[in-house]
Amino acid sequence: MSRRRRAGALGALLLACLIGASLAAAQVSSSGGGATRSLAAAGCQLNGQFKHVIYLQFDNTHFRRDNANVPSDLEQMPHLLSFIRDNGTLLTNDHTALISHTATGILTSLTGVYPDRMGQPVSNSFRYFTPTGATRTGVSFAYWTSPLFDPAGAVGDTTPEMINENGKIAPAPWVPYTRAGCDFGAVATANTILENTAIDIPTVFGPGSPEAAEVAANPGQAFADFVGIGVHCAQDSTICSSANHGRPDLLPDEPGAPYTGYSGLFGAKYVDPVIKPSGPMTDLGGNVIQDAAGHIGFPGFDGMEATTSLSWVAQMQEAGIPVTYAYISDAHDGHGTAGNIHFAYGPGEAGYVQQLRDYDTAFKTFFDRLAGDGINKSNTLFVVTVDEGDHFVGDAPTPAGCDGVNVACTYNRVGEINGNLSAMIRTQFSDNTAFTVHSDDAPTVYITGNPSQTAPATRTLEREM
Known part of the structure; x- marks a missing residue:
């Protein structure tokens, strides 16, 4: 599924951990244009003799085939698949959290707990009750400490987005690293970076800040400047200094010592000059990273294809940020230019196959670049994982027997099958109880007025559904 919207051709079963052993930090000349530097931060104390952690979060990437004749996503990315098999362990018994969706899946992996313990059991959006008993839309993607994000505007509800079972902000995934003296680079990884300019800018920078003023004056450039990329620093790190526009990394509910x-x-806007002073950031093919409107900076979450996301990872590692977590957008959707359009592919469609070919090229370039930097299985923990577990929905392909690689497949219909639940209840049961629905593989129903679980209207709807 797309990071920002649900599409049709889906499916994923992949969890791969590649574990290295040891080696001291290497002195190399950065292939990304930086100066010669020690790639491992001196104060970073990882377990054993690890010097680097590279965590890659795919959006719905398939290990198994959706069509028996069409090679799976991983089969069409042989450089990634070979890297996993040659250097580590491939686990295919990954199971998704319920309800399966992008934010819930990624945040479950990041926190290590199911969504009832980290605040996002329904995603990528959800509904919430107002004091009147009506419901409004909330969005799961917001910075870790932000209050409820309602894209229609604030309603005075300051409940944290990432609220846990104790009513506190859930523990943040970068804290074990920063407490150990390791800087943590975040590349479009859910809620570890700013996700929007509406609630996240005032949360981190303040409502009267220059950054908030830029949002008002030039919202497109502000999104490219402030959303999607970040670094959480160890206490003694100069990377997040005030001279580099560092902001306090506030986590008031973090367990343990304050x-x-x-x-x-x-x-x-603030990360790139630190990790690549020669600027601007380019993808692995040397193209300046920008959105569809030409704003240089973060291109949007659906623009985080492998060549873009992996380039930021390599640049951060080369700049001495030893821990990087990165999101890679799905290959089964057509994203246009940096996510300006969306449409779903079926297995073996020409655009899908080409996109996987491009991803594979990016992984080869990425692994070669890291090897040149001295970052490899001997000193690095690599984790490659995936969210969700959806499956392709659509017609049979034509021509029959197409394999996508040699003979392209085409489909008449690709996508979900939707139903009007409220209309079904009215016509089949003559029940006019008002409710709203968050559509998903397990729809969430919000009864207007928010009656109790045992109220007659609630029990009746449960039986009817």
């Missing part, structure tokens, strides 16, 4: 004295960089 999380004070830590800072972060938020946005490509």
Whole structure:
């Protein structure tokens, strides 16, 4: 599924952990244009003799075939598949959290707990009750400490997005690293970076900040400047200094000792000059990273294809940020230019096959670049994982027996099958109880007025559905 909207041709079963052993930090000349540097931060204390962690979060990438004749996503990315098999362990018994969706799946992986313990059991959006008993839309993607994100505007509800079972902000995934003296680079990874300019900018920078003023004056450039890219720094790190526009990394509910004295960089505008002073950031093919409107900086979440996301990872690692978590957008959707359009592919369609070919090329370039930097299985923990577990929905392909690689497949219909639940209840049961629905593989129903679980209207609807 797309990071921002649901599409049709889906499916994923992949969890791969590649575990290295040891080696000291290498002195190399950065292939990304930076100066010669020690790639492992001196104060970073990882377990054993690891010097780097590279965590790659795919959006719905398939290990198994959706069509028996068409090679799976991983089969069409042989450089990635070979890297996994040659260097580590491939686990295919991955199971998704319920309800399966992008934000819930990724945040479950990041936190290590199911969504009832980290605040996002329904995603990528959800509905919430107002004091009147009506419902409004909330969005799951917001910075870790932000309050409820309602894209229609604030309603005075300051409940944290990432609320846990104790009513506190769930523990953040970068804290074990920063407490150990390791800087943590975040590349479009859910809620570890700013996700929007509406609630996240005032949360991190303040409502009267220059960044908030830029949002008002030039919202497109502000999104490219401040959303999607970040660094959470160890206490003694100079990367997140005030001279580099570092901001306090506030986590008031973090377990253990108070999380004070830590800072972060938020946005490509502030991160890129630190990791690539020669600027601007380019993808692995040397193209300047920008959105469909030409705003240089973060291109949008659906624009985080492998060549873009992996380039930021390599650049951060080469700049001495030893821990990087990155999101890679799905290959089964057509994204246009940096996500300006969306449409779903079926297995073996020409655009799908080409996109996987491009991803494979990016992984080869990425692994070669890391090898040149001295970053490999001997000193690095690689984790490659995936969210969700959806499957392709659509007609049989034509021509029959197409394999996508040699003979392209085409489909008459690709996508979900939707139903009007409220109309079904009215026509089949003559029940006019008002409710709203969050559509998904397990629809969530919100009864207007928010009656109790045992109220007659609630029990009746449960039986009817």
